[in-house]
Amino acid sequence: MVNPGGGRGTVEACLVLGIACLLALSGVRCDQLLHPPRRLGGEAVFDVTKFGAVADGSTDSAIALIRAWKAACNSNGAAKLLIPRGEFAAGEVLFTGPCIAKKPITIEIQGNLLAYEDPSAYTGGAWIMLEKVDGAVLKGGGTINGRGKMLWQYAETKDGPPLPVSFVFQTVQNAQMSNLNFVDSMGFHVKVTDSSNVDIKNIKIRAPGKSPNTDGIHLSSAINVNITDSIIGTGDDCVSIGHGTYNILVARIICGPGHGLSVGSLGKRPTETNLKGLTIINCTLVGTTNGARIKTYHASPRIQATSILFQDILMERVKNPIIIDQHYDSKRRPEQSSVKLSDIHFRNIRGSTISKVPVKLNCSSMFPCQGVELADINLTPFGPIGPLTSACSNAKFFIRGKLNPPAPVCK
Ligand SMILES: *[C@@H]1O[C@H](CO)[C@@H](O)[C@H](O)[C@H]1NC(C)=O
Ligand SMILES: *[C@@H]1O[C@H](CO)[C@@H](O)[C@H](O)[C@H]1NC(C)=O
């Protein structure tokens, strides 16, 4: 139960104040009158503890967080939502705009947010969602702990709804997220969707290597997104870049454990759209199952993924350092993939691998890959696994510089 007396208390207090609060039972103006914000250098600070949040690690503070957000979002001038030091438990939290406050609005998380472990508390696939906001800065050094451990066993039932994502950017423009820690999400850790101009940097994401579907950061239908200078280790892709993405930069990421830096999976749903302009550069992968990966499904809609660059990537003990797999998870659907891949570049990929075939270009026979570049590849075996080779089917590729293992012969 969520602070059962809270709503009535607010109404009574409004009546006592005897002002226009009755007209504003939505809570916004009322909350502002009851909890006037602290001002720091012109910025109004909306501290969640002034709105009923309790830092005891168990009280559900979701409603208090939402009230504080509404007050900040609807205030005039610069505004900051503050989650101070302490342990705050919360169920589903929606930070919904559009806001009146001066752009960008700040959300500063200094404390630890702990998710409620009951999956029925989450109705929209997210634990915390920022939606319909133009201009937001998220920071604070705090931790967003999804406490997914108890739920991961249910993630395997593939046809059920996915477990909640810890933080979703939904229909957001001009947002920045930095200096935050994510641990043990139920589903994905961070998702950016239907959004543009999002800058994510200096964050840490950590979940066990065996936790299912705990992708670090997932993008879909997103334009102009940078993900940089972050350390990500999970049980699934460190970063996964889905359909409808355009002009994406992923740089200076340290990834592992996990399934690597992935484009896709693409082509699972009929409504998917094209992907174009993706640079993944200056990254290090440690002990991951994949490195630079593109994955698409069989029996897909006819879409294109083009202009993709993987460059300056260091691999340590990676299983599939370079892999295009257009037969991803497709045993049940015989029809080849209709995702057309072209203008794909793997440049300066080096380090060690635990696979005998560390370079695999396995494309669709219906839509062969076009314009694949392999340049300056230097992969050496980790441990006594013998000489390394490359494999290829249905790809037109060209090479530059030195290749170790040697270029494949394409079937
Ligand atoms: C992403 O980085 C590029 C290159 O550093 C920069 O020009 C662009 O403005 C950045 N975009 C965002 C959304 O931060
Ligand atoms: C990648 O690293 C190189 C060499 O350190 C540097 O010159 C370049 O600016 C880096 N690019 C990005 C986007 O990090």
Ligand SMILES: *[C@@H]1O[C@H](CO)[C@@H](O)[C@H](O)[C@H]1NC(C)=O
């Ligand atoms: C491509 O993938 C299919 C299905 O997993 C597999 O049977 C085939 O051997 C692969 N081809 C190459 C060249 O790796």
